[in-house]
Amino acid sequence: MNKQKFLFNFYYLLVSILGGLIFIYSLLKVNLDFLYLYPLWIVLFVAFEMRPVSLDVKGQVTLGFALNLAILMIYGTWSSIIVTGIGSSMADIIGKRGWQKVIFNSSQYSISLLIAGMVYSKLSPVTEEIFSISQHIIPFVFTAIAFVVINFLLVAVIVSLSFEIALLDVIKMDLGMMVLFLTSLAPLSLLLVILYTSEPFSVILIVPPLALAHKGFENYLKLRKQTRATIEHLADIVDRRDKYTSMHSTRVAVYAERIAKEMGLSYEQVENVSMAGKVHDLGKIGVRDSILLKPKALIDSEVEEMKKHTEIGYYMLQPLEMYKDVLAYVLFHHERMDGKGYPRGLKYNSIPLGARILAVADSFDAMTSDRLYRKAMSEEQAMKELMNNKGTQFDPQVVEAFIKSWKKEKKHRER
Numbered sequence: 258m259n260k261q262k263f264l265f266n267f268y269y270l271l272v273s274i275l276g277g278l279i280f281i282y283s284l285l286k287v288n289l290d291f292l293y294l295y296p297l298w299i300v301l302f303v304a305f306e307m308r309p310v311s312l313d314v315k316g317q318v319t320l321g322f323a324l325n326l327a328i329l330m331i332y333g334t335w336s337s338i339i340v341t342g343i344g345s346s347m348a349d350i351i352g353k354r355g356w357q358k359v360i361f362n363s364s365q366y367s368i369s370l371l372i373a374g375m376v377y378s379k380l381s382p383v384t385e386e387i388f389s390i391s392q393h394i395i396p397f398v399f400t401a402i403a404f405v406v407i408n409f410l411l412v413a414v415i416v417s418l419s420f421e422i423a424l425l426d427v428i429k430m431d432l433g434m435m436v437l438f439l440t441s442l443a444p445l446s447l448l449l450v451i452l453y454t455s456e457p458f459s460v461i462l463i464v465p466p467l468a469l470a471h472k473g474f475e476n477y478l479k480l481r482k483q484t485r486a487t488i489e490h491l492a493d494i495v496d497r498r499d500k501y502t503s504m505h506s507t508r509v510a511v512y513a514e515r516i517a518k519e520m521g522l523s524y525e526q527v528e529n530v531s532m533a534g535k536v537h538d539l540g541k542i543g544v545r546d547s548i549l550l551k552p553k554a555l556i557d558s559e560v561e562e563m564k565k566h567t568e569i570g571y572y573m574l575q576p577l578e579m580y581k582d583v584l585a586y587v588l589f590h591h592e593r594m595d596g597k598g599y600p601r602g603l604k605y606n607s608i609p610l611g612a613r614i615l616a617v618a619d620s621f622d623a624m625t626s627d628r629l630y631r632k633a634m635s636e637e638q639a640m641k642e643l644m645n646n647k648g649t650q651f652d653p654q655v656v657e658a659f660i661k662s663w664k665k666e667k668k669h670r671e672r
Contacts (some may be wrong), residue, residue, distance in 0.1 A: 265418040269361060272411060276364020279371050280342045283335040291332050295340055298328060302344030307352060308471065320471050321345070323446040325370060326401055330450045334374025341366045365411040373404035382384075390451065401443050405436075410566070426524035441470055485579050492539040492634055499550055505622055510534030513611075514619035515662040516655060520614075530611045533586035537615055540587075542569030564599045567591055586611035590619060595649045613652040617643060617659050620651070636663070 305320035321341070329337035342363040349359040380396035409432075417424040452459045496505045513534040517527040541549060544566055548559045555563060571588040574580040580587075589612035592598035594605055598616075603604055624639040634642070640660060647653040 261418065261421055268414060268418060269357070269517040272368065272415075273360050273364045276367040277360075279367040280338060280363065283338040283342075283367070286335040287339060288332065288336060291336055294332075294337070295343075298324065298340045299344045301346070302340060303348045303351070305467075305471075306345060306348035308475075308513075309645075315445075318439065320442065320467050322405075323442045323449060323467060325366070325404065326373075326397070326443070326446040327449040327453070329370060329374055329377060329400070330397065331453055334370060334378070337374065338367050338370050341370060361415060365408065368411060369404050369408040372407050373400050376400050376403040390447070393450075397443075401439075401446070405439050408449065422524045429525055441474070442467075445470065457522075478662075481579060484577060488539070488574070488577065488580075489535045491542070492536045494544050495538060499540075506535050506538055507627065508622045509537060509618045512621060512659070513614050514524065514660055515666065516614045516618060516659045517611075519658040520654070522550070527613070529582045530614050531588065532580070533583035533590070533611055533615055534618060536570065536574065536580070536583070537587050537590050538566065538570065539573055540566035540568065542573075543569040567600055582616065583611065585609045586615055588612075590615035592616070593650045594652060608652075610652075610655075613655050617651050617655045621659065636667075 265459065302321055302324050302429075305324060309319045321344070325337060325341055328340050345363045345366050346359050348360055350353075377396050377400040380399055382392045382396075409428075412422060413427045416422070417427045420427075445463060451465045452463060492506050496507075497503045510531045511534075514527055514531040517530045522530070544563055548555060548562055551559070567588050567590065569585055574584055574587060586609055588600065589598075589603060589608055592601065592603045592608045592612060593616075594608070594613075596602050596604040598608075621639050624634045624642060625634045625636055640663065643651060643656045643659065647656040
């Protein structure tokens with residue numbers, strides 16, 4: 258068993274045992290006066306958990322967060338753990354998400370709610386009066402923060418160990434979106450408590466706003482993903498204008514990703530470089546077929562028009578938020594270390610690292626692909642060209658990283 262597998266199993270077992278013990282203890286502390294209400298809350302929680310919103314990478318969020326906090330404030334910590342533990346397990350079982358997830362999710366909820374409950378009991382006023390926002394707002398805020406932070410970290414660690422991604426990278430992946438989602442739900446959770454304490458059956462009024470919040474966030478993320486998919490599909494169509502460059506951008510993205518990993522870049526940087534590889538030639542949509550498909554060498558004026566594709570691609574992607582971190586890579590992927598590249602004639606480290614990686618990946622694929630005016634080089638010949646031009650055209654470190662990754666891949670193919 259390798260170290261990563263051992264750490265995963267150890268962490269999973271630790272959370273499961275701790276969460277399980279907390280859940281069992283909560284059963285012993287259950288308030289029987291509220292027992293008849295549990296099925297209603299469990300059904301509502303299951304309904305919310307069955308429609309998770311997938312974030313950009315690995316994370317998910319649900320409306321269950323609003324119920325978690327509301328039940329904790331209305332019935333207490335132990336009741337919230339029972340309802341959430343049973344509801345989470347039922348949702349995972351119905352959704353056929355596997356027993357590992359059933360156990361881990363209910364366990365991490367138990368741990369998160371116990372800590373959140375401790376915060377709330379410590380800060381909330383000891384009073385029998387009608388629920389007052391002015392008295393409970395500060396305790397509520399800190400309770401919500403405690404629950405979100407513990408819940409997020411427990412899940413982030415298991416994702417990190419599962420996918421062998423640095424924990425800090427996992428945290429950065431979806432943190433912004435998760436905070437936005439949960440921040441918008443927190444006031445609705447507090448409103449749920451206020452409605453219940455004044456008239457229990459009035460809580461039904463909060464369901465439509467919660468559903469709308471869920472649907473709105475789901476549509477927003479879906480639109481982001483569809484926009485990205487459309488742009489990348491458009492870039493693929495540009496490649497397919499010429500049968501010799503079909504799938505060129507896909508291959509460049511793969512090469513660039515391997516280089517970035519070999520260089521030990523963060524998960525976020527690897528993702529950005531790969532994304533840039535998929536759209537680096539999008540600007541060729543603005544280049545005439547008579548130039549793009551010309552079967553012989555271009556004249557000077559045609560070369561200048563071809564060079565504009567980097568700037569065209571940059572301006573096409575500029576309005577799209579999901580590409581803001583890769584714009585410079587697209588714009589500068591034809592720059593050279595000696596300053597003889599385009600469009601700005603940048604040198605050395607003034608060229609973004611992602612663009613230097615794309616330059617190597619792009620050139621290697623171009624050299625190893627057939628063209629109308631020449632046959633493809635062998636991979637070994639292309640490697641020699643990269644070596645011969647490192648320091649002038651290519652970043653030496655990037656070339657070395659690519660050669661290492663290429664040798665590893667070649668060895669893997671030969672097995």
